[in-house]
Amino acid sequence: MARVLILRIVLAGCVFFAAWMCNLDWIGLFRWSLSAKSKKNSVEQKTQRGKNEKVHKVASSSRKTKTISMPQKARIINVTIDSQHSEENSKALNDLLSASVNLIEVFLDPKSMKENGITESYSGVMGDFCQLPFDLQKKDPTTVPMFRHLVQKSNACREQRHRVDIKEFAELARKYDSRNETSAKVLSMGGAIFHESRCGSTLIANALQAMDPKRHRVYSEAQPEMVSNFCGSSYEYCSKEQASELLKDVIYIMSRSSDVDEESVFFKFHSDSARNLEVFQHAFPNTPWIFVFRDPVQIIVSQFKEGKSIAKCARSKLDPAQQAVNILQRRGFIDSPADTKDVSQEVFCAATLASYCESALKAKKDAPLLGTVVHYPDLPDILLEHVFPTSFELSMSEEKEEIIRSISGMYSKASHGRSRPYQDDSESKERKATDAIREAARKLLNDSYEQLLREAITATADDKQRLDNKVLNEEL
Numbered sequence: 001m002a003r004v005l006i007l008r009i010v011l012a013g014c015v016f017f018a019a020w021m022c023n024l025d026w027i028g029l030f031r032w033s034l035s036a037k038s039k040k041n042s043v044e045q046k047t048q049r050g051k052n053e054k055v056h057k058v059a060s061s062s063r064k065t066k067t068i069s070m071p072q073k074a075r076i077i078n079v080t081i082d083s084q085h086s087e088e089n090s091k092a093l094n095d096l097l098s099a100s101v102n103l104i105e106v107f108l109d110p111k112s113m114k115e116n117g118i119t120e121s122y123s124g125v126m127g128d129f130c131q132l133p134f135d136l137q138k139k140d141p142t143t144v145p146m147f148r149h150l151v152q153k154s155n156a157c158r159e160q161r162h163r164v165d166i167k168e169f170a171e172l173a174r175k176y177d178s179r180n181e182t183s184a185k186v187l188s189m190g191g192a193i194f195h196e197s198r199c200g201s202t203l204i205a206n207a208l209q210a211m212d213p214k215r216h217r218v219y220s221e222a223q224p225e226m227v228s229n230f231c232g233s234s235y236e237y238c239s240k241e242q243a244s245e246l247l248k249d250v251i252y253i254m255s256r257s258s259d260v261d262e263e264s265v266f267f268k269f270h271s272d273s274a275r276n277l278e279v280f281q282h283a284f285p286n287t288p289w290i291f292v293f294r295d296p297v298q299i300i301v302s303q304f305k306e307g308k309s310i311a312k313c314a315r316s317k318l319d320p321a322q323q324a325v326n327i328l329q330r331r332g333f334i335d336s337p338a339d340t341k342d343v344s345q346e347v348f349c350a351a352t353l354a355s356y357c358e359s360a361l362k363a364k365k366d367a368p369l370l371g372t373v374v375h376y377p378d379l380p381d382i383l384l385e386h387v388f389p390t391s392f393e394l395s396m397s398e399e400k401e402e403i404i405r406s407i408s409g410m411y412s413k414a415s416h417g418r419s420r421p422y423q424d425d426s427e428s429k430e431r432k433a434t435d436a437i438r439e440a441a442r443k444l445l446n447d448s449y450e451q452l453l454r455e456a457i458t459a460t461a462d463d464k465q466r467l468d469n470k471v472l473n474e475e476l
Contacts, residue, residue, distance in 0.1 A: 074157065076128075079164040081172055092162045096169060097176050099184035099256040101129040101162055104151050106224045106250065122242045125166040127224065127253070130157035134259070138213035141206040142410050147222035170249035173256065187217060187255045190264035191392040192280060192289040196356050197271035197313065198302035199294035199376045203408055205268040207383055210407045211400045214261040220268045224250045228279040229272055233321035244282040251283070266392075271312075274356040275323055277363040287370070288391050291360035293452050294376035296445035300349055300437045301429040313349035317341060323355035324348070331444055346436045350444035357448035364455055373455040377426075380408035386457055 079092045095101045108125040132154050137144040144150055151157050177186055190208075195201035202220060209218040219225065227246045231238040255265045273280070274291065303311040316324075320340045328334045328351050333343055340348065364371040372391045374382055384401050388394045 075160045077160065077162050079162050079169075081164070081168045096129060096162060096164060097173060097182075097184065099258040100131060101156075102132045103127050103129050103224050103250065103253050104132070104147075104157065104161075104222075106166060106227055108227075108230060121167075122238065122246045123167060125227075125246060126163055127166045127169070127250075129162040129164070130154060130160065132157070134217065137209060137218070141209040141218070142407065145202050145206060146220050166246070166249055166253070170253055173253060177256070184256050184258055185262075186252065187257050187262055187265040189251070189255065189284060189287050190216070190266045190394070192284075192287060193266070193268040193292065194274040194277055194280075194289060194356075194360060195268075195271055195292040196274070196294060196299060196353055198299050199292045200379045201268055201292045203379060204290075204292065204374075204383060204387075205266070206407055207380065207404045208266050208388075210403050211388070211394075215263040217257065217259075217262050217265045218268070219254060219265070221270045222254070222267070224254060225267055225269055226273065228269075228276045228283075231279075233275060233323055240279060240282060243276070243279045247279060248283045271356060275321060275359050277359050278366070281363060281367060281370075285367075288372070288393075289363075289370060290372045290374050290387060290391060291364070291452075292374045292376065293357060293360070293449070293456075295426070296350065296353060296441040296449050297433045297438055298426055298429040299353060300346065300441060301432050303349055304345075304437070308345040308349075311345060311349055313352045314345045316352070317343075317345075317348050320348070321352070321355060323359065324351040327351045327354050327358070327444060333444075344436060344440070346434075346440040347444065350440040354444050354448055357445070357452060361448060361451055361455070372457060373452055375453065375456040378456070380404055382457065383408075 077088065077092045079089055079096065081093070085093065105128045106125055107127070130151075132150045134150070136153060137150060144153065173184075176182055177184060193201050193204055205218050205220040209216055225247070227250050228243055230246070231240070231243040235243070251267070254267075257265075269280075277289075277291075280287075280289065300313070303313045308314065318341055320337070325334070325337045325340055328340060328343065328347070329336075331351075333347055333351075334340055343351075360371075360373070364373060372387060374387060383404060384396065388404075389396050
């Protein structure tokens with residue numbers, strides 16, 4: 001026993017002597033170990049809480065179905081639309097028709113729609129409704145910038161949700177709304193925002209809300225609008241007509257309001273929805289829309305900020321959209337779709353972003369008067385000079401312009417609900433860009449980026465001359 005004790009003392013002395021010689025920070029190492037243990041315990045606690053939550057399925061923008069957690073205490077009322085109602089069902093149906101509750105999620109299996117054949121109809125789509133605190137967003141949109149934040153801040157959504165068949169309810173709501181004496185009204189569709197991601201689209205949504213909080217309602221990346229993607233990137237699960245009809249019903253339901261002051265509604269779609277912009281055009285052929293883009297290197301750097309292994313632009317690498325696969329094949333990165341999993345994160349991210357840009361360019365070509373292309377560096381001036389007064393036909397004033405400039409000077413996604421001044425990070429992103437990012441952007445995104453620059457409403461004469469010289473040199 002004594003020998004063991006002596007051996008431990010000698011060993012400890014050697015370790016401390018080595019640490020002293022190497023000038024190691026033992027206190028720092030000890031603190032680090034405690035921090036690591038604390039983080040591990042925190043992760044384990046979160047994992048355990050996740051296991052205790054009730055899980056239900058929702059369709060995602062990809063072709064797979066994903067699960068999200070819902071607190072167990074959220075009581076679901078299944079609402080039926082027929083002639084015989086229980087007292088609870090009648091009250092829930094009245095909540096739905098009066099627009100006192102709002103659509104927050106839709107549920108469907110895209111494959112089930114394919115079983116119905118390629119028709120103009122759809123079926124089997126359910127929706128969850130609850131009351132949302134839009135007043136928080138109207139007060140300061142930078143602290144509640146995304147639709148999911150509204151849902152998270154709703155006590156009503158945590159307690160109770162109404163679930164109903166979307167197609168049946170949309171039909172009933174239209175009949176109900178056709179009566180002039182109803183308490184609900186349908187807001188006019190003011191415009192839609194599509195974007196490449198990390199390019200100022202949230203700033204635009206916040207500006208729309210802040211410039212006229214009483215009259216405007218703004219949905220920023222709401223889960224229900226993702227139905228435009230549910231048929232698959234190549235409509236392998238259902239037709240464009242089915243997706244269009246579903247999107248029309250969802251937008252109609254989300255445009256219903258019980259607020260007497262509200263007049264117009266705007267939708268900022270998820271970046272993935274840009275890939276299916278033609279579904280929106282088919283559903284709303286007369287509605288103006290914009291597509292916001294940015295220097296591709298800066299976007300990829302921003303996407304990789306939290307780690308390229310979890311970057312949003314590369315999430316679908318194992319189940320890629322057909323447009324991204326086509327771009328990779330066209331550029332010689334892969335021979336077959338099965339090879340997609342072997343490309344780098346930088347390459348796949350660039351292909352994903354390119355699919356958004358190419359879709360927007362096609363949509364702009366199909367509807368040149370309704371589509372407006374906006375370059376990130378032109379914000380916020382372009383909103384005041386063209387997008388709001390011309391594209392969206394909104395009335396402007398000095399007061400509104402001052403509000404837009406003020407909110408543009410704050411980070412659009414406030415940290416921990418606290419607004420803070422915005423500082424441009426373009427140069428910082430350029431410095432952080434790796435050679436792999438620059439090469440992927442050059443090979444996969446530069447062409448569409450330059451085409452978008454040509455289409456942008458504020459492309460300067462110098463920009464266009466530079467692009468013309470580039471084309472001329474290539475031809476020579």
